[in-house]
Amino acid sequence: MKLFTYLSELLGRKVYFENKQYAGKVCDISMRLNEAVFPMAEYFIIQKGVFKKQYAKIYLNVIKRVGYRIKLNIDRSKMEYSKDSIRPEFSLCFDILDQQVVDMNDQKVVRVNDVHLMMVDRQLYLAHVDVGLRGLIRRLEWTGFVDFIVKLFAPEAKYLKQEELISWKNTHVLTLGRTKNVIRSDIVRNRLAKIPAAELADIMEDLDVFDKLSLFKTFSVDLQRKVFADMAIQEKEELVDHLGDREAGDLLENIPADEATDLLHNLPKEKTKQLMRFMHSKTSKKLRMLLGYAQDTAGGLMTTEYLYLGADALVKDAIQKIKDNVDYPGNLFHIYIVDEKHALKGITSLRHFINKDPSRPLMEACYPSDVFVRLDDGMEEVALLLEKYKFSSIPVLDEYGILQGAITSDDVMEELITLTWKKYKDQI
Amino acid sequence: MNQLFVKIRNSKAARHVFLFLAVMGPGIITANVDNDAGGIATYSMAGAHFGYTLLWSLIPITIALIIVQEMCARMAVATGKGLADLIRENYGVKVTFYMMLTLFFVNLSNAMAEFAGIAVSLEIFHISKFISVPISAFFVWMLVVKGTYKSVEKIFLFACLFYVAYVISGFIAKPDWSDVLKQTVTPSFNWTLDYTVMLVGLVGTTIAPWMQFYLQSSIVEKGVTIEEYRHLRIDVVAGCIIAPIIAFFIVVACAATMFHAGITIESAQDAALALKPLAGNYASWLFAFGLFNASIFAASVLPLSTAYSICEGLGWDAGVDKRFEEAPQFFWLYAAMIIIGAGVVLLPNFPLFKVMYFSQVGNGVLLPFILIYMLRLINNKDIMGEFVNSKGLNIIAWVTVFIIITLTLIMVGFTVFLPGKAL
Numbered sequence: 065m066k067l068f069t070y071l072s073e074l075l076g077r078k079v080y081f082e083n084k085q086y087a088g089k090v091c092d093i094s095m096r097l098n099e100a101v102f103p104m105a106e107y108f109i110i111q112k113g114v115f116k117k118q119y120a121k122i123y124l125n126v127i128k129r130v131g132y133r134i135k136l137n138i139d140r141s142k143m144e145y146s147k148d149s150i151r152p153e154f155s156l157c158f159d160i161l162d163q164q165v166v167d168m169n170d171q172k173v174v175r176v177n178d179v180h181l182m183m184v185d186r187q188l189y190l191a192h193v194d195v196g197l198r199g200l201i202r203r204l205e206w207t208g209f210v211d212f213i214v215k216l217f218a219p220e221a222k223y224l225k226q227e228e229l230i231s232w233k234n235t236h237v238l239t240l241g242r243t244k245n246v247i248r249s250d251i252v253r254n255r256l257a258k259i260p261a262a263e264l265a266d267i268m269e270d271l272d273v274f275d276k277l278s279l280f281k282t283f284s285v286d287l288q289r290k291v292f293a294d295m296a297i298q299e300k301e302e303l304v305d306h307l308g309d310r311e312a313g314d315l316l317e318n319i320p321a322d323e324a325t326d327l328l329h330n331l332p333k334e335k336t337k338q339l340m341r342f343m344h345s346k347t348s349k350k351l352r353m354l355l356g357y358a359q360d361t362a363g364g365l366m367t368t369e370y371l372y373l374g375a376d377a378l379v380k381d382a383i384q385k386i387k388d389n390v391d392y393p394g395n396l397f398h399i400y401i402v403d404e405k406h407a408l409k410g411i412t413s414l415r416h417f418i419n420k421d422p423s424r425p426l427m428e429a430c431y432p433s434d435v436f437v438r439l440d441d442g443m444e445e446v447a448l449l450l451e452k453y454k455f456s457s458i459p460v461l462d463e464y465g466i467l468q469g470a471i472t473s474d475d476v477m478e479e480l481i482t483l484t485w486k487k488y489k490d491q492i
Numbered sequence: 493m494n495q496l497f498v499k500i501r502n503s504k505a506a507r508h509v510f511l512f513l514a515v516m517g518p519g520i521i522t523a524n525v526d527n528d529a530g531g532i533a534t535y536s537m538a539g540a541h542f543g544y545t546l547l548w549s550l551i552p553i554t555i556a557l558i559i560v561q562e563m564c565a566r567m568a569v570a571t572g573k574g575l576a577d578l579i580r581e582n583y584g585v586k587v588t589f590y591m592m593l594t595l596f597f598v599n600l601s602n603a604m605a606e607f608a609g610i611a612v613s614l615e616i617f618h619i620s621k622f623i624s625v626p627i628s629a630f631f632v633w634m635l636v637v638k639g640t641y642k643s644v645e646k647i648f649l650f651a652c653l654f655y656v657a658y659v660i661s662g663f664i665a666k667p668d669w670s671d672v673l674k675q676t677v678t679p680s681f682n683w684t685l686d687y688t689v690m691l692v693g694l695v696g697t698t699i700a701p702w703m704q705f706y707l708q709s710s711i712v713e714k715g716v717t718i719e720e721y722r723h724l725r726i727d728v729v730a731g732c733i734i735a736p737i738i739a740f741f742i743v744v745a746c747a748a749t750m751f752h753a754g755i756t757i758e759s760a761q762d763a764a765l766a767l768k769p770l771a772g773n774y775a776s777w778l779f780a781f782g783l784f785n786a787s788i789f790a791a792s793v794l795p796l797s798t799a800y801s802i803c804e805g806l807g808w809d810a811g812v813d814k815r816f817e818e819a820p821q822f823f824w825l826y827a828a829m830i831i832i833g834a835g836v837v838l839l840p841n842f843p844l845f846k847v848m849y850f851s852q853v854g855n856g857v858l859l860p861f862i863l864i865y866m867l868r869l870i871n872n873k874d875i876m877g878e879f880v881n882s883k884g885l886n887i888i889a890w891v892t893v894f895i896i897i898t899l900t901l902i903m904v905g906f907t908v909f910l911p912g913k914a915l
Binding site: 175177195309 | 572577580581584585586589715717718719806807809
């Protein structure tokens, strides 16, 4: 058999038993669900009969030769036919052929016209998807005719040589629809997890909004959160606008509260209200509070996600706290120490207590707690303080000294960059 | 006063109205485009030749239209994909390709009919077709190339308002309203050949293949979500009711005048001209203006819808906001529809009649496939999830589709064997 073959050439091919008895014709190929770069074929599905159709699986080890006809090295008695059609978890015909995929290199959505398979060591691998015109014409079984015509009029035509193949490595299968959250096979999801979120966000940037949406829905909740964090604010708005209210609500619940607030600030009031209805009352209460502050004050900048412990906590409690919260979206290095009224008593950072005796009180490994900002302090003040003390985050207190939230330097940075840009643009 | 505003803004009813206004468009536009040059000709002839006796058929036609269009809208919202997409993904490339090939030629001949409609309607106002057709073609091109989906939709919705011209000409024609009402609610069926041909023609012109593709794609492009579906359904149903109402007034206007005077007509411009001595200049002008509006409206939608469906099905990039290099097939198809559609109207002695004949047959052959695929898709739980047809609706839908298919096939039979009568 040739090294490379097309799925369209295998489909419909006749299969015979060892004794030359007709077994059926190929109607689909099931692929292995593993995390290999190029998935391997598990079995062919064959079908026979016209009115009473019968289906059977042929595993690759019983195939003797793949030629114009496919010959098996077993006979009829070893084959089990079933009356129901076989629907594998990951099938070339159902999950790849004619479906839409994202071409990760060119960042566009294309439709698969054919599948390019590679035969090595009696194993069949999914190597490329064909998205070109030649693939389309091959599927229509017009290749001979069209090639003849083209050769007649334009023997140098690009069409004759150019195959538009995309390596399987660089493709991502889209879900069935943007309104459904199910992905057809887990394999694609696992593969995605290996691509850094920032890169995925870049890929998304070039897609139009619907393709963006379909791609986004194939991500796991965790990946969605990460990719979302890396997107530009206009893109986030667009996405939230096009997601269903429930999905958007779920998403906002999973991202840091300050980011969610920024986003909600820019949405119409009506939409904000709608989204809040799909969040836990705790989250929506928090967001509603944050929305109450002007965007460029400490209250508007802060997040309500921060780590805190009681005044009687020990150093080992702090270490445990950080260990328990590795996945925490907020700042991980600072822990605030509060009394029973949630008034700020001390600030400590990982650097301060990591080498301390675990059984000592945490209060002994503290900065003074007089570095803080008030809810209505301006952004400039926040920036100045952060710079002065070289802190990566700073607590926000209300007029009674109660801890309300924390601001991290990247939040301020983001606002400042936007501001600088605006000023720069105004000057031009 | 201020308090009143706040009260209105916060009321539940107002919220529903706003939500409806936000999703309104696809259903109303699709149904109205359906009253295009060919549709108006058919309705005019139905009125002129059979008086009010065919009015009753508009009620079952409305119901059938609602059932079919609602399914399309539901598929669009539940899957977020166009009909061509779904057919490609579930029935393969071969079926899709031949379907799209037929759709292209059928829609192309429809586009020719629309440009011919523009030409003849403006000739009534003494504007030469050598001026009106190129300008219209240019307008259609610019409208879509320079516009965005939102702006184009607004223009289309605005164009829907002008259909009121037919309602007014219906009133100017001074019909005997009690007779009209009686005939509308009492089916009268006579088995003469001409009557049957006309009845089948009415169904054929109202439920066309391109509508299903266009409606579904425009809902997807608009990005209507599942939460908004309730309001979208109102839009779709409203469209399916408004369009036959316009048809009703066209039939009435022609029946009250030409049928009573015993004048036979062959086309929509015959109808406009015949109205002049019978109902006065204004009725004639309104009728011609309505024809112009309908033709240019459909001439804007058809090429776009065709290019979209074909690119969708065959996996090519599509979209008016793309550059030519990004979506060459899309722009070629779009340009071909406009240039050929408008160009042939300017050719002397172009056999438009033969083209229409072909288009009727093509439509008739295509429609059964599309409707059956639609029904199979909408009952597929893998695709539709909880949005599959309910059992009751399914029975109604299959019966409706069966009747439409039967009538369509009868029409194809008429067109092939009695070409003189079926048009």
